[in-house]
Amino acid sequence: MKLSKGEMMTRRKWLASALMGGGLLLSYGALAVQGLLYVLPEQVKSKTRKLFAGQLSDFHEGKVKALFDLQGNQILVKRQADDLKAYSTVCPHLGCRVQWVESDKQFFCPCHRGVFREDGVAIGGPPADAGQRLAEVPLEVDRAAGVVYIEVKDIKRRS
Amino acid sequence: MAHADSAVPKKNRAARFAVLFPFDWDSVQHISAEPVPYHLKKWWFCLGGTPMYLFVVQVVTGIALTFYYVPSPDHAYASVAAITQHVRFGWFIRSLHKWSSNLMIVAVFLHMLRVYFTGAYRHPRQLNWLFGFGLLGTTLAFGFTGYSLVYEQLSYWGATVATNLMEAIPLVGPYVAYFMRGGPEVGEQTLTRFFILHIGVLPTVIVVLLALHIVMVRLHGVAEFTFPGDNITEENRFFRFWPEHATTEILIGVLLMYILTILSLIFPAHLGSQANPTVTPEHIKPEWYFYFNFRLLKLTSLNISVVLTLCIGLIALFWPFVETWLQKKFRLPDKASVIIGVVAFMGFLILTVWESFAN
Numbered sequence: 240m241k242l243s244k245g246e247m248m249t250r251r252k253w254l255a256s257a258l259m260g261g262g263l264l265l266s267y268g269a270l271a272v273q274g275l276l277y278v279l280p281e282q283v284k285s286k287t288r289k290l291f292a293g294q295l296s297d298f299h300e301g302k303v304k305a306l307f308d309l310q311g312n313q314i315l316v317k318r319q320a321d322d323l324k325a326y327s328t329v330c331p332h333l334g335c336r337v338q339w340v341e342s343d344k345q346f347f348c349p350c351h352r353g354v355f356r357e358d359g360v361a362i363g364g365p366p367a368d369a370g371q372r373l374a375e376v377p378l379e380v381d382r383a384a385g386v387v388y389i390e391v392k393d394i395k396r397r398s
Numbered sequence: 399m400a401h402a403d404s405a406v407p408k409k410n411r412a413a414r415f416a417v418l419f420p421f422d423w424d425s426v427q428h429i430s431a432e433p434v435p436y437h438l439k440k441w442w443f444c445l446g447g448t449p450m451y452l453f454v455v456q457v458v459t460g461i462a463l464t465f466y467y468v469p470s471p472d473h474a475y476a477s478v479a480a481i482t483q484h485v486r487f488g489w490f491i492r493s494l495h496k497w498s499s500n501l502m503i504v505a506v507f508l509h510m511l512r513v514y515f516t517g518a519y520r521h522p523r524q525l526n527w528l529f530g531f532g533l534l535g536t537t538l539a540f541g542f543t544g545y546s547l548v549y550e551q552l553s554y555w556g557a558t559v560a561t562n563l564m565e566a567i568p569l570v571g572p573y574v575a576y577f578m579r580g581g582p583e584v585g586e587q588t589l590t591r592f593f594i595l596h597i598g599v600l601p602t603v604i605v606v607l608l609a610l611h612i613v614m615v616r617l618h619g620v621a622e623f624t625f626p627g628d629n630i631t632e633e634n635r636f637f638r639f640w641p642e643h644a645t646t647e648i649l650i651g652v653l654l655m656y657i658l659t660i661l662s663l664i665f666p667a668h669l670g671s672q673a674n675p676t677v678t679p680e681h682i683k684p685e686w687y688f689y690f691n692f693r694l695l696k697l698t699s700l701n702i703s704v705v706l707t708l709c710i711g712l713i714a715l716f717w718p719f720v721e722t723w724l725q726k727k728f729r730l731p732d733k734a735s736v737i738i739g740v741v742a743f744m745g746f747l748i749l750t751v752w753e754s755f756a757n
Contacts, residue, residue, distance in 0.1 A: 279573070280587065281582050311676045332700060333562040335555060336582070337676040349680050350559055351696050368699045 253350040257312065277294045283294035285392050287377075296381060298323060303357065314394055315339055315346070316389070317357055325389050326375035332366045337373065348375065352362050409475050433636035435622040443623075445509045446615075447647045450608065451654055452502040456499070459495040467547070469593035470752035471586055474549040475672045493662035499541055501658070502688050506537050514717075514739050516520070520620040520672075522606065526614040529607055531715045536604045538687060543596040545685055549589065554673030555682045557592070558584045563695075566704040603749045627670065689753035690746050710742075 298318040306314045306325075310371075311335070313328045326373055328337050335350035345362075346355035354363030359373035366372075377390035437443050466485055468477040473584055481488035510530065511518055520529035546557040559582060564573040580587025624630060637643065671679075684692050694703040724730045 279577055281574075282582070307485050313676065332696075333559045335559065335682070336676065336724075338678075349553070350682050365695065365699060 272318040277358055287390050288393045289379070290391050292325075292378070292389045295382070295385040295387055298387065303341075304336045305339065306389065308389075309394045310392070313338070313339075314389060316378065316387070316390070319358075323380055323387060324358070325378040327376050328367065329374065330367070331361070331371040331373065332364075403457070406639065409423065413592040417527055419703075429616075430639060432616060432639045433619070435620050435638055436630050436637070437623045437625065438620065438630065438646075439497060439637070440642060441543055441646055443512065444643075444646055444650060445505060445512055448654065449509060449533075451651045452505060453608070453646075454500045455498040455616055455654075455658065455729065456495065456502065459491050462491045463495060464597060469547065469590050471673075474547065474589055478550075481642050487633065490662055493665075493667040494658055495544075496667040497658050497661045497665075500686075501520045501654070503537055503541060508532050510534065510590065511743065516621065516623055517737060519530065519718045521718070521722070522529060523614070523618055523621065526611060526618070527718050527737050529611045529614060529714065533604065533611060536600055536607060540596065540600050541685060541687060543592040543600065546592050547561045547589070547596060548669070549673045550670035551679045552670055552673070554570065554584070554602060555678055557588065559682070560684070560688075561588075563700070563704060566700050567708065568705070570639070571704075602646075637692060683753075686754065690749035693749040693753040693756075706728050 246304050246385050286359070288322070290306075290308070290310075293304075293375075298304055298316060300318055301319065303315050305319045306316060308314055314324060315328065319331045326346075329335075330337050330350065330353055331349040332348065332351060332353055335348050337346040337348045337355060339345075342346050344357050346357075346359075348355075348364065348366070349351070352364045353361060353366040355366070355373055359375065360371075361367040361371050379388040379390070382388075412513075463481065466477055466481045466488065468474060477491070481492055483489070510579070513527070513530065542556075542560060546553045561575045561578050565571045567574060578588070578591065579585070580591050622635075649729065683689075691703070691707055694707065697703070698706070721730070721735055725732075
């Protein structure tokens, strides 16, 4: 089929439609990207603050003591000899809250029956299969003063 | 100058209205006069209309619930409690909404089983299987987001587990999870997001998919089946949509209202204790339609169960094309799909029942 002169694609026409199409694509594309950023909230690194956890003498050898962070979540501190460790109660598997079971000396996650040893290492359920452990919460001991601090997420304050 | 309607006699109201609203009603009659194949005289072949009927119930009761529901972590639970305890007939509307959602999921599954085991998804109707599968996904997303809105302990922790689960999806997972939660963890943003997904985004998606689904059925015509003992002649091969088939659908609708009312009266929607982000309850469980996945999570590792679910889902979604490929490659007979279907469905059923009896 032979095209008439009016229907033929000339260089000028091609350029015009390429610019037009490209321009539309770019501008709507930019709009789409902005829209996507709009629904994905900005990742702000949350501030932390040091919290007074108690006197060193409050933490007894081999015992686990439950503290609370500023959101009311449990943090478990265990003393082994002179070594103190604080563990988050967020299960590394899917984010449920683990509980300390005193009789078994274990942490237990009710969601998928994950079990953790007192040093935070998973020994049962899906977290054990994945070789996970409870996250450690930064802890500081001021031996001179005999005081223990933990570092927790700060709560949002209205200024 | 004479007007176009000057020829219409003043008394003829219908004709005068037709001038004001120049719509071709004959074309509607033509479109709706779909020839219905013989086998649809049996009501159990009419299950495709059931989820749609239940969807209408969901829209009506859902709008009623939004009059009182407050989508904020501080007020959500209290507003649901108020609907359940103080608003006149609130408990009934909420129970209807709950039961209708459950029945809708059952109805979608039953409809899919019917389409699958009768081979109605095969050429040339592959596209409509995709749309239908999209409707299944949308229905499940409705169930998940809606349940989370109640903001009771189980639904809160369900949302936590599910969004963390999404994070394990390869490549897109972290973004999807971040989008769903509106941040790194389930919080203030999450509930608002689930709310707008539940009442704005998903309804739009489901209406578009439903329209496509029904248009496809109409364009291809309903797949015809014959059974031993059927006495099909040229005259009775099809019957009319209106009034014969419409009557069947109306009767099914009445039966559904009856079932919904009975269920809501005997088992009204329950309200657990308020969500507490600091304590996970002893026994947590998702809604029954996610039991299979929950059981899978307990049986295998996180990544395996997520990838496995994803693979099974993708194979099911593209099954019409996968089957053709298998048939070409391995000369798989048509009947093999029946065995595959039975095995897959039994697997789903076993995991679901297993989880429902486990504590």
